[in-house]
Amino acid sequence: MAKKKKSNGKKKKNTGNPELFSQLATTARYSRTLLSRQLLSCGLYAGQDAVILALDAQDGLSLSAIADQLGVRAPTMTKTINRLAVQGFVEKRDSPTDGRLSHVHLTDSGREAVNTVKKAIRRSHRLAAGQLSSRDLKSLSKLLRKLERNMVAALD
Numbered sequence: 403m404a405k406k407k408k409s410n411g412k413k414k415k416n417t418g419n420p421e422l423f424s425q426l427a428t429t430a431r432y433s434r435t436l437l438s439r440q441l442l443s444c445g446l447y448a449g450q451d452a453v454i455l456a457l458d459a460q461d462g463l464s465l466s467a468i469a470d471q472l473g474v475r476a477p478t479m480t481k482t483i484n485r486l487a488v489q490g491f492v493e494k495r496d497s498p499t500d501g502r503l504s505h506v507h508l509t510d511s512g513r514e515a516v517n518t519v520k521k522a523i524r525r526s527h528r529l530a531a532g533q534l535s536s537r538d539l540k541s542l543s544k545l546l547r548k549l550e551r552n553m554v555a556a557l558d
Contacts, residue, residue, distance in 0.1 A: 426549070433530060440522035444515050445489060449474075449482055451519045454491065454508070458516045462505045464497070491515055 438448040446454070452472050457463060463471070469479035483506055486492040491512035497503035508516075531539060 433526070436529060437522060437526040440526050441519065443522070444518040446491075446515065446519065447485075450486055450491070451522070453479075453482055453486060453506075454512060454515055454519050457492065457506060457508045457512065461507050462495075464503050464505055465494075466503075468506065486512070 434448055437451065441447065441451055453468060456468055456471055465479050465483055466476055468483070469476045472479070474482075483492060483494065487494060489511075490509055492506050493509055494504040494506055497505055534542070
């Protein structure tokens with residue numbers, strides 16, 4: 403049996419794997435679709451869940467603060483907030499200190515939707531995780547955070 407060569411302690415340079423990036427994009431798309439289907443039970447659409455949860459954590463955020471927190475552009479957030487307002491989940495109120503700003507607040511329906519959103523996320527997680535062990539999930543989460551940091555750094 404041949405012996406394995408010892409490493410010289412240096413990390414190997416990552417030469418890239420286009421299939422991995424494609425798989426990551428596909429997995430992200432399927433995870434979003436899975437969650438979207440779970441959210442339909444309470445009348446929410448993809449992306450709206452994150453806004454509901456952000457407002458649950460800190461109600462009364464400005465549109466730009468929500469956009470920054472979720473990593474989307476302000477026009478996208480404006481459309482999402484307007485749709486949530488029409489659906490009755492949020493309401494916009496003028497800022498008492500700055501007439502140019504408005505703040506977004508959960509309505510009673512929005513507060514009721516928080517638990518439904520959390521349940522939909524848990525259900526989606528269970529379905530996606532399937533037979534993965536706790537160890538696998540922990541490793542996957544750690545690796546995804548590293549990928550995210552690399553991509554954020556590349557975008558700065």
